[in-house]
Amino acid sequence: LTVSDEKDRVRLVVRRLFADGADPVDVGSGKAALVTGAAQGDDCAVFECEGEFDLVIGSDYVRGPKFTLYELGYLSLHDLGYYLAAANLSDIAAMGARPIGLTSVVRYPNDMSDGDFEQVMRGIRDAARDHNTQNVGGDIGGAERLILSASAIGIAPRGRVLHRSGARPGDHLFVSGPVGNAGAAVIYFSQLKPTGRVLPDALEQELLRPWRRPRARIDIGTALASSGIGTACQDISDGLRATLDELSTSSAVGLVVDLDHVPVGAGVAAVADLLEVDKYSLALSASVDFELVFTAPPEAEARETLSKAGLECFAIGRAVESGGPVAIRDGLVTDLPGVAWRHQVGDVAANIVQGLEAPASPPRGS
């Protein structure tokens, strides 16, 4: 019996079974046609709708009560609801769509109190509000434990949806914010703090932020789509390294990353210090940061477009003809550091820590 991991199952089963094309659906007064389906491997499906816009929809389950930080008491039920909504909104943000709503599936054990149930639903409501959208429906009912899933629906100007496959050699590579906090948080709170290696409160809060108040980068995604400057985009839901692997494969380009330009917060650096590992190795590893990675042809124009919208981004490298993602560090080309997320792995934190690299030694020749 073969047990492949998620990525192989998408390739071997999902894309093969769901590769069908389809005629547009026409209800007389309106029409919708699928332009991006399960076979394309993007974050969401896209329909071209009569009325000059594209409809974007994605669905994500979140582990919720199985999050290590929930089990350790660092996340509340409200936080889980908030996370569920933000995680789903991040998928449509990555496509450049503006959300029109989300549906949530909240199933709970028979003994969950009304108050606890309401906390979950309030979390969903608050995240929707914080992203200028709303929960529009879904499903509630019993299950043997709390189960959380949702779908986000958005619209984008016709033909402006961002895909993973659009990066071209010569494009500049950007990330919308710091990476690694979510992953470092799991390692810190499960392995370091319990053994007395404690960071200041401000750094703990920084690490917890992508868990407690994740922010879907709808601001960046819609700015890229409406301006038309973004060529490819994806959210960081498996860590920067895994995201760059995926973007490189989808777009069939190489990616050269200037490691020194990758934004890494003080919390991640402090955790790397405690672990005695390289901070980039930690920052690029499995970490659900919900920032966007994207490409755009001229660096200056991308910065200017985003800056006019009051947004900033970090130029971290370039797309090149071929070669997959590589890092440049101290003038030398190396493999990208970091450990990718695999759903099959038992103790994620422990496995990642094992795979992390030692701090970089002084560069040869310097």
Add this chain to the structure above:
Amino acid sequence: LTVSDEKDRVRLVVRRLFADGADPVDVGSGKAALVTGAAQGDDCAVFECEGEFDLVIGSDYVRGPKFTLYELGYLSLHDLGYYLAAANLSDIAAMGARPIGLTSVVRYPNDMSDGDFEQVMRGIRDAARDHNTQNVGGDIGGAERLILSASAIGIAPRGRVLHRSGARPGDHLFVSGPVGNAGAAVIYFSQLKPTGRVLPDALEQELLRPWRRPRARIDIGTALASSGIGTACQDISDGLRATLDELSTSSAVGLVVDLDHVPVGAGVAAVADLLEVDKYSLALSASVDFELVFTAPPEAEARETLSKAGLECFAIGRAVESGGPVAIRDGLVTDLPGVAWRHQVGDVAANIVQGLEAPASPPRGS
């Protein structure tokens, strides 16, 4: 700690938290505005989209591997995938929408083989095909057991979406097909067959059909919506009695049901005989039949419209000014028979059987 049931939670928490209105979302070249959200308690949310159509979306979790009939070996993994898709499509059928696609969330234990995973996905694919639509994306990955959820997306002509709240006194009440098979199947296969009370294979197949090959009544829903004759509609996902209770409350009308006109299959009648209970009591109880219950003003016109589309339906009663749902049986007005589904109940089959009524005694005065 209060632990309310699902219905009360919708009323007390969901409708209160998610009652917000919202401005239309405008992306320059297109617009979408929520017209029916979580607060309305319909099967789906509805957006009015520029382009003269309404967008309909609903999300449903299915218990899948926790189905009694799966645990007993009567359903395959393929059947569970099929059911997941059909159950979600039924929600948009009830709104009169034509599906443009569905997203599925399939999470599985780490030891589930590729072959088993593919069976689930093939079931989803086959159900989508059988309903002339397709799976367009979603989420796969690990969990401690198989978890199945999905969303269905459809479109309907502007303003023609069917709601639960539209029935008016004087409307005729219809059901699109026989009721009670799904519920009777659970009782039969879990309580009767194991003790040697066995029905012929043809009747067993009839009982299993809504589990193995559920059919979302998109044909009926879209015919009602496009013709404009339907005033209210809902799918039977909790049994006919619960559906009529809900339709009556939502529309603020009474419903008078001619029990003799309710279509009940030979399988349900046979199970009722074995249980020595009234067949209508069984047929109207908790049973996920996926047929549609709807109202339309003139009976003849509804029949003719559907008949032209090659469809039939069953006129089972009338909407009246007030009074909730009641049954007429042998010329006498009685409460609706049957036992409603409650998610909190432990052994559903056993609890329903306890609540069923004895066979009707000969009517008084006849």
